[in-house]
Amino acid sequence: MPTSPDAVRVDGLVKRYGRVEAVRGLDLVARPGAVTAVLGPNGAGKTTTVECCEGLRSPDGGTVRVLGLDPVADARALRPRVGVMLQDGGLPSTVPAGEVLRHVASMYARPRPLDELGDRLGLGSFARTQVRRLSGGQRQRLALAAAVVGRPEVAFLDEPSAGLDPQSRIAVWDLVRELRDDGTAIVLTTHQMAEAEQLADHVVVVDGGRAVAAGTPGGLVGGAGQTTAGTLRLTVVPVRAPADTRPAAATWAGALGASLERAGVVARVDADPRRADALEVHAQVDPGLVRLVTAWADDTGLLVTSLAAGPRTLEDVFLELTGRSLR
Numbered sequence: 012m013p014t015s016p017d018a019v020r021v022d023g024l025v026k027r028y029g030r031v032e033a034v035r036g037l038d039l040v041a042r043p044g045a046v047t048a049v050l051g052p053n054g055a056g057k058t059t060t061v062e063c064c065e066g067l068r069s070p071d072g073g074t075v076r077v078l079g080l081d082p083v084a085d086a087r088a089l090r091p092r093v094g095v096m097l098q099d100g101g102l103p104s105t106v107p108a109g110e111v112l113r114h115v116a117s118m119y120a121r122p123r124p125l126d127e128l129g130d131r132l133g134l135g136s137f138a139r140t141q142v143r144r145l146s147g148g149q150r151q152r153l154a155l156a157a158a159v160v161g162r163p164e165v166a167f168l169d170e171p172s173a174g175l176d177p178q179s180r181i182a183v184w185d186l187v188r189e190l191r192d193d194g195t196a197i198v199l200t201t202h203q204m205a206e207a208e209q210l211a212d213h214v215v216v217v218d219g220g221r222a223v224a225a226g227t228p229g230g231l232v233g234g235a236g237q238t239t240a241g242t243l244r245l246t247v248v249p250v251r252a253p254a255d256t257r258p259a260a261a262t263w264a265g266a267l268g269a270s271l272e273r274a275g276v277v278a279r280v281d282a283d284p285r286r287a288d289a290l291e292v293h294a295q296v297d298p299g300l301v302r303l304v305t306a307w308a309d310d311t312g313l314l315v316t317s318l319a320a321g322p323r324t325l326e327d328v329f330l331e332l333t334g335r336s337l338r
């Protein structure tokens with residue numbers, strides 16, 4: 012049988028829960044010595060996909076191969092070669108953290124030295140504490156240690172740095188990079204665009220159970236074939252209107268968008284969901300655009316209180332691909 016260079020290969024995966032079609036023909040590839048980040052809104056089908064790769068769920072359609080093997084039928088052969096970090100930890104609750112790790116390590120032929128791994132992830136301070144008494148961040152670090160202690164060829168990490176303090180996050184990112192440099196294929200799900208930007212060699216954006224985009228972070232942000240190359244962020248306040256009659260930023264966004272369209276500029280204008288007074292113009296950012304935007308503000312009776320131009324970010328791309336409405 013020809014061997015595939017892909018550590019993980021998912022083709023046309025379909026998975027249903029009763030009437031819910033959680034995954035609807037998803038394709039994904041992860042290579043050795045690379046971090047593949049799976050991004051997507053809540054309920055997009057990321058965890059279901061990863062669980063099919065881990066052999067925890069059987070696909071209803073399509074094929075999943077991990078190291079060329081079927082994760083369900085070949086589960087026994089894959090177990091010593093694959094590391095898994097689950098979202099809920101999946102760890103026994105009444106056993107001390109240090110013992111859990113020792114037990115997991117004993118199942119592998121060539122585990123990492125426990126002291127070294129414990130130091131890396133700061134596990135020493137809670138090694139004697141029962142899993143159920145660990146803080147969320149401590150449990151998270153223990154779950155990561157358990158996933159990588161066996162020097163896996165493939166590691167599936169579900170939101171590895173969710174809820175971690177900055178120090179722990181740096182330690183986790185360093186460990187992930189080191190595993191990658193040692194040749195491990197790492198598949199991680201994350202909601203943190205910064206994590207994907209920092210770590211990922213390859214990004215797959217999932218929405219509605221399908222992969223809607225895939226590529227390097229730079230390639231996606233560079234936006235081959237996209238019309239938007241940058242973002243102009245501005246905050247505005249009405250010059251005269253009393254505070255209680257201020258129109259919402261969404262109204263300003265609509266008006267600015269229409270004004271730019273009349274001027275022949277290809278742009279998308281959004282109200283920044285994080286601030287009531289902030290707008291984002293996604294367009295080719297150049298002096299002409301800045302002139303048009305500030306002239307519009309002047310004509311509309313708005314004072315521009317801040318204006319910053321920047322490149323598109325992975326978050327911009329993510330929101331363009333998956334929209335802004337809540338799932």
Ligand SMILES: Nc1ncnc2c1ncn2[C@@H]1O[C@H](COP(=O)(O)OP(=O)(O)OP(=O)(O)O)[C@@H](O)[C@H]1O
Pocket residue numbers: 028031032033051052053054055056057058059060
């Ligand atoms: N065990 C289950 N039984 C029924 N429906 C489920 C089950 N697990 C997931 N689903 C549904 O399948 C869809 C995909 O869920 P999944 O957990 O794979 O999404 P996700 O992308 O990992 O989301 P999140 O970012 O919130 O973790 C959702 O509509 C979810 O409600």
